[in-house]
Amino acid sequence: MQILTGRQIYKHFKEYSGKELSLCGWVKSNRDSRDFGFLVINDGTFFEPIQIVYEKKLTNFNQIKKLSVGTAVIVKGVLAETPDARQPFEIQASSIEVEGESPSDYPLQKKRHSFEYLRTIAHLRPRANIFQAVYRVRSLIAYAIHKFFMERDFIYVHTPIISGQDCEGAGEMFQVTTLDLKELSEGKKLDYREDFFEKETNLTVSGQLNGEAFAQAFRNIYTFGPTFRAEESNTTRHAAEFWMIEPEMAFADLEDNMLLAESMIKYIIHYVLEQAPEEMKFFHQFVDKGLLDRLHHVAESEFARITYTEAVEILKQHNDKFQYPVSWGTDLQTEHERYLTEKVYKKPVFVTDYPKEIKAFYMKQNPDGKTVAAVDLLVPGIGEIIGGSQREDDLEKLQKRMEELQMNLSDYDFYMDLRKYGSTRHSGFGLGFERMVMYVTGMANIRDVIPFPRTVGKCEY
Amino acid sequence: MQILTGRQIYKHFKEYSGKELSLCGWVKSNRDSRDFGFLVINDGTFFEPIQIVYEKKLTNFNQIKKLSVGTAVIVKGVLAETPDARQPFEIQASSIEVEGESPSDYPLQKKRHSFEYLRTIAHLRPRANIFQAVYRVRSLIAYAIHKFFMERDFIYVHTPIISGQDCEGAGEMFQVTTLDLKELSEGKKLDYREDFFEKETNLTVSGQLNGEAFAQAFRNIYTFGPTFRAEESNTTRHAAEFWMIEPEMAFADLEDNMLLAESMIKYIIHYVLEQAPEEMKFFHQFVDKGLLDRLHHVAESEFARITYTEAVEILKQHNDKFQYPVSWGTDLQTEHERYLTEKVYKKPVFVTDYPKEIKAFYMKQNPDGKTVAAVDLLVPGIGEIIGGSQREDDLEKLQKRMEELQMNLSDYDFYMDLRKYGSTRHSGFGLGFERMVMYVTGMANIRDVIPFPRTVGKCEY
Numbered sequence: 009m010q011i012l013t014g015r016q017i018y019k020h021f022k023e024y025s026g027k028e029l030s031l032c033g034w035v036k037s038n039r040d041s042r043d044f045g046f047l048v049i050n051d052g053t054f055f056e057p058i059q060i061v062y063e064k065k066l067t068n069f070n071q072i073k074k075l076s077v078g079t080a081v082i083v084k085g086v087l088a089e090t091p092d093a094r095q096p097f098e099i100q101a102s103s104i105e106v107e108g109e110s111p112s113d114y115p116l117q118k119k120r121h122s123f124e125y126l127r128t129i130a131h132l133r134p135r136a137n138i139f140q141a142v143y144r145v146r147s148l149i150a151y152a153i154h155k156f157f158m159e160r161d162f163i164y165v166h167t168p169i170i171s172g173q174d175c176e177g178a179g180e181m182f183q184v185t186t187l188d189l190k191e192l193s194e195g196k197k198l199d200y201r202e203d204f205f206e207k208e209t210n211l212t213v214s215g216q217l218n219g220e221a222f223a224q225a226f227r228n229i230y231t232f233g234p235t236f237r238a239e240e241s242n243t244t245r246h247a248a249e250f251w252m253i254e255p256e257m258a259f260a261d262l263e264d265n266m267l268l269a270e271s272m273i274k275y276i277i278h279y280v281l282e283q284a285p286e287e288m289k290f291f292h293q294f295v296d297k298g299l300l301d302r303l304h305h306v307a308e309s310e311f312a313r314i315t316y317t318e319a320v321e322i323l324k325q326h327n328d329k330f331q332y333p334v335s336w337g338t339d340l341q342t343e344h345e346r347y348l349t350e351k352v353y354k355k356p357v358f359v360t361d362y363p364k365e366i367k368a369f370y371m372k373q374n375p376d377g378k379t380v381a382a383v384d385l386l387v388p389g390i391g392e393i394i395g396g397s398q399r400e401d402d403l404e405k406l407q408k409r410m411e412e413l414q415m416n417l418s419d420y421d422f423y424m425d426l427r428k429y430g431s432t433r434h435s436g437f438g439l440g441f442e443r444m445v446m447y448v449t450g451m452a453n454i455r456d457v458i459p460f461p462r463t464v465g466k467c468e469y
Numbered sequence: 470m471q472i473l474t475g476r477q478i479y480k481h482f483k484e485y486s487g488k489e490l491s492l493c494g495w496v497k498s499n500r501d502s503r504d505f506g507f508l509v510i511n512d513g514t515f516f517e518p519i520q521i522v523y524e525k526k527l528t529n530f531n532q533i534k535k536l537s538v539g540t541a542v543i544v545k546g547v548l549a550e551t552p553d554a555r556q557p558f559e560i561q562a563s564s565i566e567v568e569g570e571s572p573s574d575y576p577l578q579k580k581r582h583s584f585e586y587l588r589t590i591a592h593l594r595p596r597a598n599i600f601q602a603v604y605r606v607r608s609l610i611a612y613a614i615h616k617f618f619m620e621r622d623f624i625y626v627h628t629p630i631i632s633g634q635d636c637e638g639a640g641e642m643f644q645v646t647t648l649d650l651k652e653l654s655e656g657k658k659l660d661y662r663e664d665f666f667e668k669e670t671n672l673t674v675s676g677q678l679n680g681e682a683f684a685q686a687f688r689n690i691y692t693f694g695p696t697f698r699a700e701e702s703n704t705t706r707h708a709a710e711f712w713m714i715e716p717e718m719a720f721a722d723l724e725d726n727m728l729l730a731e732s733m734i735k736y737i738i739h740y741v742l743e744q745a746p747e748e749m750k751f752f753h754q755f756v757d758k759g760l761l762d763r764l765h766h767v768a769e770s771e772f773a774r775i776t777y778t779e780a781v782e783i784l785k786q787h788n789d790k791f792q793y794p795v796s797w798g799t800d801l802q803t804e805h806e807r808y809l810t811e812k813v814y815k816k817p818v819f820v821t822d823y824p825k826e827i828k829a830f831y832m833k834q835n836p837d838g839k840t841v842a843a844v845d846l847l848v849p850g851i852g853e854i855i856g857g858s859q860r861e862d863d864l865e866k867l868q869k870r871m872e873e874l875q876m877n878l879s880d881y882d883f884y885m886d887l888r889k890y891g892s893t894r895h896s897g898f899g900l901g902f903e904r905m906v907m908y909v910t911g912m913a914n915i916r917d918v919i920p921f922p923r924t925v926g927k928c929e930y
Binding site: 011013015032033034035051052053078079080082107108109110111114115130131132134135139140143144146147150151154158161163164165166167168169170171172173180182183184185186187189190192193195196197198204205206207209211218221222224225226227228233234236238240248249251258259401422423425426427428429430431432433458459460462464465466467468469 | 472474476493494495496512513514539540541543568569570571572575576591592593595596600601604605607608611612615619622624625626627628629630631632633634641643644645646647648650651653654656657658659665666667668670672679682683685686687688689694695697699701709710712719720862883884886887888889890891892893894919920921923925926927928929930
């Protein structure tokens with residue numbers, strides 16, 4: 009007999025009513041009295057567990073009575089609807105087979121554990137309710153993103169993880185090497201011709217430049233892959249390894265970029281609300297009280313739009329409220345971003361046209377000579393969630409800017425070629441995947457939305 | 470006016486018939502006579518290009534006449550059906566705007582280029598017909614895989630890229646470090662406490678062990694991420710960076726594993742044949758003459774099953790045909806695998822129960838004491854495309870095998886825990902993504918199915 013999943017049983021319990029079926033899972037709790045007992049199990053495919061009723065007639069009744077939390081079992085039984093109970097049905101067991109026992113030192117006993125403790129058992133924490141919800145929603149968001157872009161005929165591009173690009177100004181990078189560090193430290197000469205790629209290489213910080221090459225061939229593309237920063241910041245929002253989504257569109261300006269970002273955010277929220285109502289209710293109740301209201305509001309708002317210069321004018325009037333006062337030319341801090349989106353607009357805001365000095369070399373220079381066609385999307389509760397721009401498509405202007413910044417032009421030959429041969433206005437943005445997961449779940453620490461997080465000093469499992 | 474995609478126009482050309490629309494793209498060819506001309510353009514969203522008819526009445530007629538291959542244009546015009554022509558419609562231009570010119574040294578002139586040459590312009594080759602087809606199919610296969618697993622309620626898990634696991638026997642690995650190699654070579658002492666993670670770390674070779682932890686919580690999971698091998702093999706089938714899909718199922722044995730692998734392969738093939746008929750026809754005509762017949766045959770066959778021991782018995786009878794003769798205990802070579810699937814069975818074959826000495830430590834030991842519950846899937850034209858196994862779920866047996874292999878058990882504490890707490894029979898396999906892309910497209914060199922390939926001595930772009 010096929011072993012059904014918990015999700016299959018929940019979705020179709022009316023059809024299974026009165027019928028015998030097989031299911032499996034891990035024991036969440038076990039209550040017994042003299043002649044019968046209740047085993048609550050979950051196989052991880054559905055947020056709600058399933059209650060198994062077992063009676064003395066089972067040949068292994070005495071074994072089952074003693075089963076402890078975490079034990080894996082396979083159950084045969086008849087589904088009975090229980091319209092008056094909290095659960096819509098239960099299973100009356102005809103057999104319960106023990107698949108794998110769980111000794112009493114099982115670290116996930118039925119009680120509340122701190123996030124700090126659960127981080128020390130990252131291989132077991134996915135079995136805890138809250139992480140069942142987090143990782144299922146993480147998986148659904150990933151799929152929503154693919155689905156969104158595929159429905160719009162974007163091409164998914166795997167940009168390289170190991171990079172030979174010089175990537176100035178991208179912050180600290182991890183080096184990738186096959187050279188023997190022990191030998192080096194013992195006096196061997198450093199010669200990159202002996203390294204695997206015969207040059208210095210590092211882990212990518214962004215797939216954008218490669219993505220642009222593909223947008224100039226397929227018009228609409230996106231990347232979705234891991235990126236890396238070797239920053240020593242030990243905060244709740246920094247991880248050394250995280251995933252990023254970077255769409256890029258040829259024949260598209262900043263306006264098209266904002267339309268795409270707004271539709272994508274709304275699409276993801278709708279998809280998760282629809283596909284994981286049980287998990288979202290749980291987050292709303294136990295993790296972040298305002299969550300569902302905030303998400304519904306965002307999904308239904310028309311996002312506001314404002315230039316950086318206008319934003320600075322508004323914020324300057326409230327400089328007494330900020331740790332860092334605002335003036336034209338300084339970058340916006342999270343406190344400013346949140347003030348704009350939470351107090352001023354009470355909904356998501358696109359801020360555009362930032363001073364060129366605080367933005368990357370590749371952003372399109374505006375006619376005013378001072379600003380570039382950048383756009384950040386700020387959302388309530390978090391601040392910046394997306395950063396993007398229209399790209400400089402004029403070869404001369406791009407070269408001039410790179411020279412001003414004393415960049416090594418010869419490292420960017422391929423990138424220049426994209427402006428030389430059939431250049432187009434084009435735009436794109438980056439969405440930090442983990443930031444989106446935190447936003448949708450209300451989880452406050454990036455370590456708790458990544459399966460096995462990598463942060464400074466931590467690379468376990 | 471919204472600029473439609475080539476795909477939108479092709480899919481709905483009957484609705485657009487006689488109407489004015491906007492489109493864009495890069496010039497593929499330009500033929501003019503005195504009073505009119507034909508511009509063929511493609512925006513990369515659909516395999517077939519679109520023909521634009523332009524006449525002398527255009528104010529920039531003389532400019533348009535001279536446009537060269539690779540130029541980016543935006544066109545307004547009326548769609549006219551052309552039922553007698555090769556293309557079902559053409560656009561009669563009312564305006565053609567030049568978005569970005571392409572000088573005459575554009576490297577992709579309208580002629581046949583060798584793959585070797587195109588590899589030297591990896592940033593421009595996606596504009597060539599064949600790479601339009603390769604990368605679109607690559608993108609579709611990625612999506613088909615996500616769709617397949619999501620429809621079956623699998624959880625997508627991002628296993629770590631940077632690994633601290635010791636991973637013995639996995640072959641050459643890339644080291645990841647923030648230590649300064651120059652300083653080391655100049656006499657600085659090697660001290661991993663100063664490295665970012667305060668220990669030696671490397672790029673992952675497989676997400677399986679981490680994936681198993683998630684299968685023991687969610688029952689059915691899969692990974693889809695980059696993996697790395699620092700092997701110096703300079704062959705048509707080895708890349709240093711490639712993507713891998715690794716499903717893992719709790720409460721599942723080798724039989725369930727084979728059922729999943731067979732459905733997945735068939736699902737991918739059906740999806741691509743349905744979504745990219747133009748591209749697949751092109752591969753069949755110009756890349757691999759038998760391609761479509763082979764894929765249709767695979768999609769409709771019931772895969773054969775045979776044990777390693779039976780396979781050796783069959784192959785031994787043909788040892789005169791092989792470079793490496795077969796005997797029980799040796800690993801099967803590609804020549805043997807292809808013989809089995811192409812000559813003996815003429816369809817895909819699962820080979821199971823290999824000698825434990827030639828397989829990994831984590832595979833489930835069979836009662837015979839000699840073999841393990843491994844399974845490889847062999848397909849015509851390529852040999853092994855999937856490798857998997859049921860995993861050893863018995864803590865004692867696993868420990869004993871690891872001790873035999875002199876592995877450092879303390880590195881695998883978390884992996885042992887999965888056998889200690891609620892262990893289940895469980896199974897999974899790995900599919901090399903690029904190998905699947907090669908199989909579906911008929912492309913013979915892995916360098917030509919990866920956007921920016923990384924191979925020994927090569928890390929460009």
